[in-house]
Amino acid sequence: xxxxxxxxxxxxxxxxxxxxxxxxxxxxxxxxxxxxxxxxxxxxxxxxxxxxxxxxxxxxxxxxxxxxxxxxxxxxxxxxxxxxxxxxxxxxxxxxxxxxxxxxxxxxxxxxxxxxxxxxxxxxxxxxxxxxxxxxxxxxxxxxxxxxxxxxxxxxxxxxxxxxxxxxxxxxxxxxxxxxxxxxxxxxxxxxxxxxxxxxxxxxxxxxxxxxxxxxxxxxxxxxxxxxxxxxxxxxxxxxxxxxxxxxxxxxxxxxxxxxxxxxxxxxxxxxxxxxxxxxxxxxxxxxxxxxxxxxxxxxxxxxxxxxxxxxxxxxxxxxxxxxxxxxxxxxxxxxxxxxxxxxxxxxxxxxxxxxxxxxxxxxxxxxxxxxxxxxxxxxxxxxxxxxxxxxxxxxxxxxxxxxxxxxxxxxxxxxxxxxxxxxxxxxxxxxxxxxxxxxxxxxxxxxxxxxxxxxxxxxxxxxxxxxxxxxxxxxxxxxxxxxxxxxxxxxxxxxxxxxxxxxxxxxxxxxxxxxxxxxxxxxxxxxxxxxxxxxxxxxxxxxxxxxxxxxxxxxxxxxxxxxxxxxxxxxxxxxxxxxxxxxxxxxxxxxxxxxxxxxxxxxxxxxxxxxxxxxxxxxxxxxxxxxxxxxxxxxxxxxxxxxxxxxxxxxxxxxxxxxxxxxxxxxxxxxxxxxxxxxxxxxxxxxxxxxxxxxxxxxxxxxxxxxxxxxxxxxxxxxxxxxxxxxxxxxxxxxxxxxxxxxxxxxxxxxxxxxxxxxxxxxxxxxxxxxxxxxxxxxxxxxxxxxxxxxxxxxxxxxxxxxxxxxxxxxxxx
RNA sequence: GCCAGUGUGGUGAAAUGGUAGACACGCCGGAUUCAAAAUCCGGUGGCGAAAGUCGUGGCGGUUCGAGUCCGCCCACUGGUACCA
Numbered sequence: 001x002x003x004x005x006x007x008x009x010x011x012x013x014x015x016x017x018x019x020x021x022x023x024x025x026x027x028x029x030x031x032x033x034x035x036x037x038x039x040x041x042x043x044x045x046x047x048x049x050x051x052x053x054x055x056x057x058x059x060x061x062x063x064x065x066x067x068x069x070x071x072x073x074x075x076x077x078x079x080x081x082x083x084x085x086x087x088x089x090x091x092x093x094x095x096x097x098x099x100x101x102x103x104x105x106x107x108x109x110x111x112x113x114x115x116x117x118x119x120x121x122x123x124x125x126x127x128x129x130x131x132x133x134x135x136x137x138x139x140x141x142x143x144x145x146x147x148x149x150x151x152x153x154x155x156x157x158x159x160x161x162x163x164x165x166x167x168x169x170x171x172x173x174x175x176x177x178x179x180x181x182x183x184x185x186x187x188x189x190x191x192x193x194x195x196x197x198x199x200x201x202x203x204x205x206x207x208x209x210x211x212x213x214x215x216x217x218x219x220x221x222x223x224x225x226x227x228x229x230x231x232x233x234x235x236x237x238x239x240x241x242x243x244x245x246x247x248x249x250x251x252x253x254x255x256x257x258x259x260x261x262x263x264x265x266x267x268x269x270x271x272x273x274x275x276x277x278x279x280x281x282x283x284x285x286x287x288x289x290x291x292x293x294x295x296x297x298x299x300x301x302x303x304x305x306x307x308x309x310x311x312x313x314x315x316x317x318x319x320x321x322x323x324x325x326x327x328x329x330x331x332x333x334x335x336x337x338x339x340x341x342x343x344x345x346x347x348x349x350x351x352x353x354x355x356x357x358x359x360x361x362x363x364x365x366x367x368x369x370x371x372x373x374x375x376x377x378x379x380x381x382x383x384x385x386x387x388x389x390x391x392x393x394x395x396x397x398x399x400x401x402x403x404x405x406x407x408x409x410x411x412x413x414x415x416x417x418x419x420x421x422x423x424x425x426x427x428x429x430x431x432x433x434x435x436x437x438x439x440x441x442x443x444x445x446x447x448x449x450x451x452x453x454x455x456x457x458x459x460x461x462x463x464x465x466x467x468x469x470x471x472x473x474x475x476x477x478x479x480x481x482x483x484x485x486x487x488x489x490x491x492x493x494x495x496x497x498x499x500x501x502x503x504x505x506x507x508x509x510x511x512x513x514x515x516x517x518x519x520x521x522x523x524x525x526x527x528x529x530x531x532x533x534x535x536x537x538x539x540x541x542x543x544x545x546x547x548x549x550x551x552x553x554x555x556x557x558x559x560x561x562x563x564x565x566x567x568x569x570x571x572x573x574x575x576x577x578x579x580x581x582x583x584x585x586x587x588x589x590x591x592x593x594x595x596x597x598x599x600x601x602x603x604x605x606x607x608x609x610x611x612x613x614x615x616x617x618x619x620x621x622x623x624x625x626x627x628x629x630x631x632x633x634x635x636x637x638x639x640x641x642x643x644x645x646x647x648x649x650x651x652x653x654x655x656x657x658x659x660x661x662x663x664x665x666x667x668x669x670x671x672x673x674x675x676x677x678x679x680x681x682x683x684x685x686x687x688x689x690x691x692x693x694x695x696x697x698x699x700x701x702x703x704x705x706x707x708x709x710x711x712x713x714x715x716x717x718x719x720x721x722x723x724x725x726x727x728x729x730x731x732x733x734x735x736x737x738x739x740x741x742x743x744x745x746x747x748x749x750x751x752x753x754x755x756x757x758x759x760x761x762x763x764x765x766x767x768x769x770x771x772x773x774x775x776x777x778x779x780x781x782x783x784x785x786x787x788x789x790x791x792x793x794x795x796x797x798x799x800x801x802x803x804x805x806x807x808x809x810x811x812x813x814x815x
Numbered sequence: 816g817c818c819a820g821u822g823u824g825g826u827g828a829a830a831u832g833g834u835a836g837a838c839a840c841g842c843c844g845g846a847u848u849c850a851a852a853a854u855c856c857g858g859u860g861g862c863g864a865a866a867g868u869c870g871u872g873g874c875g876g877u878u879c880g881a882g883u884c885c886g887c888c889c890a891c892u893g894g895u896a897c898c899a
Binding site: 213214215217218220221222224226228252253254255256267303304305308332333334335337338339342343344345346350351352353355420421422539540542543576612613614615618619620621623625626628629630632633635636639678683685687688690691692693694695698757758759760761763764765766767768769799800801802804807808810811812 | 816817818819820821826827828829830831833834835837838839840841853854878879880881892893894895896897898899
């Protein structure tokens with residue numbers, strides 16, 4: 001057969017679509033598999049990362065279909081987001097037009113790869129129906145107290161009058177105009193992910209072995225659970241009156257209560273309540289106040305890289321155990337949103353406190369000493385050791401002391417054991433146009449009121465001015481004006497839109513129904529299809545998207561929508577596609593256009609290369625001539641089908657009557673099948689499976705028995721179909737009337753051999769190879785092995801002989 | 816700094832404690848061709864004429880046997896970053 005990918009691929013893609021070959025069945029009595037590759041952002045054109053992502057997913061989907069599963073393999077578009085708005089600012093094109101045109105282009109490009117997606121379930125998250133369902137959930141969350149509004153500090157560009165994401169702050173300035181950004185305190189909506197910290201951490205355990213260890217660890221660290229002691233630092237009477245008797249104390253959290261006798265100062269975040277109080281009541285001299293205000297203006301991100309600095313507040317607290325006066329400072333390294341925004345500082349045993357104390361000449365008092373050797377000088381000692389000068393706890397090792405001191409605090413009501421999470425509530429407000437509006441209304445009489453659910457979606461106005469200055473929804477002449485759903489008086493809509501991570505946090509649930517389904521979910525369908533059996537995507541989503549999607553699933557469960565605890569059963573994180581050792585990117589000019597590749601060689605070549613070049617979780621180095629090699633294999637595969645008989649069934653072959661080459665060919669074919677079963681089922685190293693098929697092809701080519709060729713193609717076109725579907729459908733239809741797609745059975749007879757080839761090694765070093773009969777006794781094998789390595793063992797004593805059946809003989813010699 | 820991952824031929828990579836380098840790419844040689852492309856056949860870890868010998872980042876260990884398991888170290892890549 002002459003291999004003409006362009007015509008074969010166009011033909012099959014048309015047929016698959018026309019026959020709805022890849023629409024899942026509504027028969028929920030069948031076993032199912034839900035295979036999902038992370039959906040794309042419609043940026044314009046597909047890139048090689050997409051090709052890899054969707055090829056891997058498609059391979060799973062097609063494999064499971066052959067195994068008789070009802071397969072859900074959907075695609076959609078993560079279509080809200082900043083790039084659409086940036087395009088509007090730059091080129092004056094409406095975000096909606098830009099987005100949907102990109103979707104049309106990319107849909108065509110993906111179709112050209114022969115991906116077996118359900119067409120009836122495709123949607124874009126910017127579709128109004130999707131927004132309506134989502135706003136419904138958000139209202140439920142608001143009513144349940146899972147969504148709340150509070151003031152928070154944000155990056156603000158005073159020139160463009162807009163909030164900027166951290167990624168949009170370049171060298172401390174606005175990415176568009178370069179104006180230095182400031183920290184502005186604004187009202188923001190937050191989702192209470194912190195309510196779920198414990199569960200999000202706990203249920204990571206149920207994913208062990210099914211998600212990459214690396215991802216589990218990253219999420220664990222991100223959630224960041226730590227155990228410690230929380231206690232109040234009481235102000236001394238002088239300080240208390242200085243503050244106008246408004247405050248008696250402030251709380252601090254420490255994971256090192258064992259170092260408490262080494263406390264030499266306390267430090268507050270620049271945003272701490274007490275600091276603000278002192279600022280607003282003029283309790284600080286100008287220089288101190290200015291220094292604090294300067295610290296407040298620095299973004300959290302920049303603070304992380306700035307040198308430590310601070311100022312003394314001129315007030316003192318009392319050490320909870322010794323009663324000594326401890327000075328209170330403001331320090332730029334104390335985070336306002338972790339713990340209570342205040343810390344006890346132990347310079348002798350904490351690197352940060354040490355650096356700060358050294359800079360400002362604060363006392364450094366060591367209370368933990370190494371069990372052996374000297375206390376190091378010039379740095380903090382943070383290792384384990386023995387307590388000294390620590391009152392009744394002196395002499396204890398610090399691990400024991402930690403527990404004892406916490407117990408002491410609790411017994412004497414000085415403080416309590418506490419757990420802190422690093423995970424913070426999720427700020428979802430964006431002062432942007434191209435997103436889903438937050439469906440809340442501000443009423444002077446009723447406060448914040450959710451929109452009437454029957455009126456959803458709160459849709460975006462189309463007539464907007466997008467020039468990058470401020471929030472287009474805020475500036476729209478009429479959009480925000482509405483009536484209060486509760487009291488009917490004039491009110492104002494919330495003009496913030498939601499973070500686009502909200503849309504990607506539940507899209508996989510919506511795929512369980514067809515697009516025309518009028519509610520968000522159909523319980524029966526949802527319970528049947530969930531969970532996603534195989535979720536495939538880039539490692540870059542290891543934290544945010546995967547954490548948010550897990551959180552949303554749990555929230556929707558608690559709101560009664562979903563039964564799952566965890567949405568994704570197995571996770572496969574694909575490696576990046578590199579060229580010349582670097583990630584493909586437009587700015588580096590090292591991209592390869594998938595469209596051009598498909599046009600030159602066809603989709604099957606692209607798919608084959610991308611799965612053959614490396615295992616899916618590893619980085620993949622692009623190689624033009626290896627692509628050429630994949631194409632050559634396909635040509636051979638098509639060409640050698642000429643040796644195959646047209647048939648509807650597997651030929652019967654009398655194995656014992658075959659020649660050595662014929663037997664070898666059958667063996668290779670069935671080895672490839674075994675490998676395929678293993679690879680599709682568990683290992684997912686498609687490269688080794690393809691290598692097995694290539695070996696089988698090489699072996700088939702060493703013989704000319706038509707039945708052996710026919711059997712070989714019957715099996716190989718079946719196991720290769722998930723990878724190179726177009727050519728396999730063509731061959732299978734022409735040769736086997738399509739009858740060979742399905743479960744293949746391994747014929748053990750082909751693995752029976754008369755003679756075995758064993759390696760002979762001496763002290764573990766390979767020296768010779770011998771042929772022995774299958775039924776040869778151990779003793780006989782050892783004798784044959786000895787004979788084969790005579791010159792190595794001459795005059796030596798054989799201490800031990802080990803026979804590993806079918807593999808090797810190891811002789812241990814001495815002398 | 817912390818966490819994770821990766822180190823094997825000229826290159827991408829195989830090897831599920833048991834004959835290291837399967838399968839490809841590249842290169843070399845040959846056939847075919849007026850010639851080239853395509854195709855087909857053969858060779859290809861280093862050193863050595865050969866017998867051999869050395870080889871999986873380094874050093875140690877466990878084992879009859881280690882690329883694989885354990886310990887320490889080095890290099891590179893990615894993530895995260897003052898989390899008290």
